[in-house]
Amino acid sequence: MARTKEFDPDAALQAALELFHARGYEATSMSDLVEHLGIGRASIYATFGNKHELYLKAMDRYGESTGAVTVAELSGDGPPLEAVRAVVRRFAAEATTDDRRLLGCLFTNTAAELGPHDAQAARRVERGWEQIETLLHASLERARARGELPEGRDPRALARMLLVLLQGIRVTGKASQDPARIRDAAEQALTLLD
Template sequence: MVQKRKGPPPEGSVPEQAAARPEPKRRGRPRAYEPDIALGKALDLFRTTGFAATSLDDLSAATGMNRPSLYGAFGDKRELYIKSYQRYRDNARVAMGDIFRHDWPVRRQLEQIFATALDIYLSGEEGPRGCFTVMTAGSEAVADPDIRAMVQNALTELDRAFAHCFRRAKEKGELPEGADPVVLAQLASATIHSIAVRARARVPRPELEAIVAGAIDLMLGGRSRVSSP
């Protein structure tokens, strides 16, 4: 028996297959923020006002994120602070790494290192912010063991980088025979921390540069102040 062919569906009806077809999934609302940009805003704020004086409302206003979004993206305020400090250290490595590795004469290398450090310390839309490690993380390190470990690591890393510069300079005959690269490295680190504090206190750059020049002369044993081109 041959079944009769069904006619077209009545006007306004939906074919069976089309009715069974699932609707495409709707995508969620796109994020209204970029994590890297938001972290940079938080870093700027923490560098300017420190940990204790920075409220969640301040962070929300700076990043454009509400509190639940901040927590979901970065954790609590302490976690965001630690992430911000890590970002600062990463940025500093990028800015300074090539200079420390460059095989310049030691005087020129030191001049470039300190000049770049001053660029970092004197930056800020609302005025010089100094060094994150010295100006804010050092204070938090007293009570927070994780931040203390990060600060200690940052200090050690800087000492080692300077020591490498001075060892290489001594091998090339640029330092007095009795010069101790480790001691000179500690002196260089102390100088860089000093200018960070002074920069935050709004000491003019020419005065900071004069301090740097005198420290370099002392570190190099009073050798002639002639920079390589």
């Protein structure tokens, strides 16, 4: 007779995501996961696979949750250019808020830590970034169609610039003690939309 799981796999995955996000991949050991999740090593392996497989699943969860927030922000009925500005300002605010700034973005953290030598993690990072770029591009195209974006602006190039800015905001926020640095950079970048 098969044993039933004595833990909630969804809650365990969320707990693993939070631990990986706070510490990174390399600094999180299997012993850390066992302790933080409150389940045995054998249960982790049976449910999620090895540490790397669990990390990839955590990345997928992160992408789903953060992607949903950005989709909601950029897919509303309001003026699309204002939605783009709001997303940039949200990233800047999160990067200067003590409880959020030290975490940064799991995708950005992963790109720096694992991207150069972990193709599976790098693909997930790229997928996350492509989603943000596509959403920004679509919003900027709608803004141009509505006459909100000046005619000479290239929505694709602007979306790419904003994606790189957003990732830079996340990295800078982790180390900078000067919130004005991030806010000023974000506001300066937004002048390119005028």
